[in-house]
Amino acid sequence: MFSPLIDELMSALRCLPGVGPKSAQRMALQLLERDREGAGRLATALSNAVEGVGRCRLCRTLTEQDICGTCSNSKRDDSLLCVVETPADVLAIESAGTYQGKYFVLMGHLSPIDGIGPAEIGIDVLAQRLREEGIGELILATNPTVEGEATAHYIAELARGQGVKVSRIAHGVPLGGELEYIDGGTLAHAFSSRRAL
Amino acid sequence: MFSPLIDELMSALRCLPGVGPKSAQRMALQLLERDREGAGRLATALSNAVEGVGRCRLCRTLTEQDICGTCSNSKRDDSLLCVVETPADVLAIESAGTYQGKYFVLMGHLSPIDGIGPAEIGIDVLAQRLREEGIGELILATNPTVEGEATAHYIAELARGQGVKVSRIAHGVPLGGELEYIDGGTLAHAFSSRRAL
Numbered sequence: 070m071f072s073p074l075i076d077e078l079m080s081a082l083r084c085l086p087g088v089g090p091k092s093a094q095r096m097a098l099q100l101l102e103r104d105r106e107g108a109g110r111l112a113t114a115l116s117n118a119v120e121g122v123g124r125c126r127l128c129r130t131l132t133e134q135d136i137c138g139t140c141s142n143s144k145r146d147d148s149l150l151c152v153v154e155t156p157a158d159v160l161a162i163e164s165a166g167t168y169q170g171k172y173f174v175l176m177g178h179l180s181p182i183d184g185i186g187p188a189e190i191g192i193d194v195l196a197q198r199l200r201e202e203g204i205g206e207l208i209l210a211t212n213p214t215v216e217g218e219a220t221a222h223y224i225a226e227l228a229r230g231q232g233v234k235v236s237r238i239a240h241g242v243p244l245g246g247e248l249e250y251i252d253g254g255t256l257a258h259a260f261s262s263r264r265a266l
Numbered sequence: 267m268f269s270p271l272i273d274e275l276m277s278a279l280r281c282l283p284g285v286g287p288k289s290a291q292r293m294a295l296q297l298l299e300r301d302r303e304g305a306g307r308l309a310t311a312l313s314n315a316v317e318g319v320g321r322c323r324l325c326r327t328l329t330e331q332d333i334c335g336t337c338s339n340s341k342r343d344d345s346l347l348c349v350v351e352t353p354a355d356v357l358a359i360e361s362a363g364t365y366q367g368k369y370f371v372l373m374g375h376l377s378p379i380d381g382i383g384p385a386e387i388g389i390d391v392l393a394q395r396l397r398e399e400g401i402g403e404l405i406l407a408t409n410p411t412v413e414g415e416a417t418a419h420y421i422a423e424l425a426r427g428q429g430v431k432v433s434r435i436a437h438g439v440p441l442g443g444e445l446e447y448i449d450g451g452t453l454a455h456a457f458s459s460r461r462a463l
Contacts (some may be wrong), residue, residue, distance in 0.1 A: 070357050072329040074315045081311035085282075087294045092284065096352055097315070099283045101328050102373060105316050107281030112312035114278035114299075119305045120269045122298055132269040156399050157295055160267050172315030177300060 087170065105190035105201060127198070130174040130189045132158045137158070139172055146170045150198070154178050154222060162210065170208070178216040192227065194226055207238045213258075214219070219236045272298065324386045324395070327353050327371040336369060343367045345402035347395070349421060351375050351409055359407065366404070370395070375413040376420060387417070389424065396428045403431045411438050 071079070075097055082093040100108040124130070125137035132138070139145065149170025153159055159172050173188040187193070200206065207228045212216035215222070221237055228235045241259035242251050251259075268276070272294055297305040297310040321327070323336035329335070336342065336356070346367025350356055358371050372387040384390070395401065404425045408414035418434060425432045438456035439448055448456075 070332065071353065072319070072334065072362060074311075074330045075328060076320045078311040078315040080310040081304070084297070084301050084308055085293050087289070087292075087427060094357075095284075096282050098328070098352065100281070100312075101315060101319055104281050107278070108312050108316045111278040111281055112309045112316065115274040115305050115309035115312070118275040119302050119309065121271050122269070131272060131295070131445070132455060134269065137269065154297065155299070157267065157291060160291075163267060164297075201399045206395070 089122040124176075125174075125191055128171065128173050129194060130159060130172065148203065150204050150206075150208050152195070152221075154220075155212050157211075158210065175211070175220065178211060178214075179222040181218050187195065187223070191225070195224065196227060196231070199213065199228055199233050204233055206234045206236060209235065213240050281449060321373075322371075322423060322461070325369050325371050326373055327356060327369065333381065345400065346405065347401050347403070348405040348407050349392070349415075349418075350407050351414065355407065355409075372408070375411075375417040377413050384420070389421070392421065393424060396425055396430050401430055403433060406432065406434045 070076075073263065076081075078097045078101075079090070079093045082088055082096050083090070100111075122131050122132040122169050123133065125132045125140055126135055127140040128137060130137050130139075130266070132248065134141075134194060149168075150173055151168060152164065152173045152175065154175050154177060156174055156176075159174060162168050162172075173191075173195055177185055177190050179187065199207070207224070209221040209224060211221045225235045239256070239262065240243055240257065241262060242248065248256070267273075275294045275298075276287070276290045279285055279293050281289070285293070297308075317326050318330040320330065322337055323332055324337040325334060327336075328335050331338075343366050346365075347370055348365060348367055349370045349372065349373060350359065351370055352370050355375075356371060359365050361371075365373065370388075370392055373406065374382055374387050376382060376384065378388065396404070402403045404421070406418040406421060408418045422432045422434075436459065437452070438459060439452065447454070
């Protein structure tokens with residue numbers, strides 16, 4: 070219905086998560102009617118990022134440098150390594166502001182049904198680091214989902230085999246949460262993981 | 267927190283309507299982790315559209331041609347001209363499938379408080395067309411908002427001054443709507459615009 074270039078823009082916008090045909094139409098028209106400068110800037114940012122952003126050689130997170138800012142930061146504790154699933158998880162932990170060690174970003178989790186095995190989430194890189202660096206403790210912070218737990222279990226076995234101390238972040242009732250609204254699985258876990266006072 | 271190219275991409279994504287910081291982060295990471303091809307295609311589509319898409323010389327809608335597909339379609343009725351606010355309105359009317367005339371797209375509405383006067387919405391182009399073409403009826407389909415009504419009123423005066431027949435699309439209870447859920451303004455309008463049977 071619209072002209073070819075506009076139709077192509079609408080269809081290209083559909084690659085964004087959560088954007089359906091109606092949102093794509095609204096976005097395309099809004100950009101062309103009112104914010105061509107922003108659209109130009111977005112096009113440049115996309116090209117630059119697609120071209121420039123790769124993986125950190127040490128922690129596998131997304132970065133345009135060979136080694137990312139966190140890995141090259143000499144003020145951080147080299148003896149602690151925290152394993153997370155995505156760069157967004159790193160951001161969440163950094164926002165909490167207490168962890169001072171380094172990270173290892175799997176960029177996913179084990180999921181044999183989708184063809185994602187140890188090689189796809191960089192377990193070889195992690196194993197090499199565990200062998201060669203003097204890592205004192207490996208903290209597993211994968212998501213508490215079936216796949217995340219399986220991944221944590223797999224990595225724990227690997228680390229134990231190399232004599233590295235492994236821990237898992239605590240799961241239970243979140244601070245400020247009301248028991249009334251917490252799901253059964255979380256509550257059961259909170260009871261089975263109770264600590265002596 | 268992320269590397270500069272990723273931060274720049276997140277900030278550029280904020281120009282899209284309805285995209286806040288959290289959505290922008292999700293979009294940027296998803297594109298870089300899983301859909302670089304789509305991101306590249308989006309960058310190209312944006313550049314092409316920003317560069318190529320202009321306005322139709324006759325109806326002012328967004329198009330990359332000098333005269334858009336609807337205006338150059340000889341099968342459509344030249345004697346009917348429908349005035350709408352945006353290209354999305356044209357799409358909505360076309361989807362209804364009954365109107366066979368041509369369009370004039372204001373790309374906005376009169377809004378003196380935002381500095382949008384008759385010149386900004388192409389009233390001069392419309393006035394010239396009313397003078398020079400043999401338009402039998404001008405149908406005003408601007409939105410039933412305060413600004414839309416004011417714009418319709420302004421254009422109606424202009425057309426009457428040039429001896430062109432003017433009409434306004436009907437407003438009232440939508441088909442399939444239940445009276446119980448219709449707002450008071452619409453119901454009042456539906457009563458005052460009642461037709462004899």
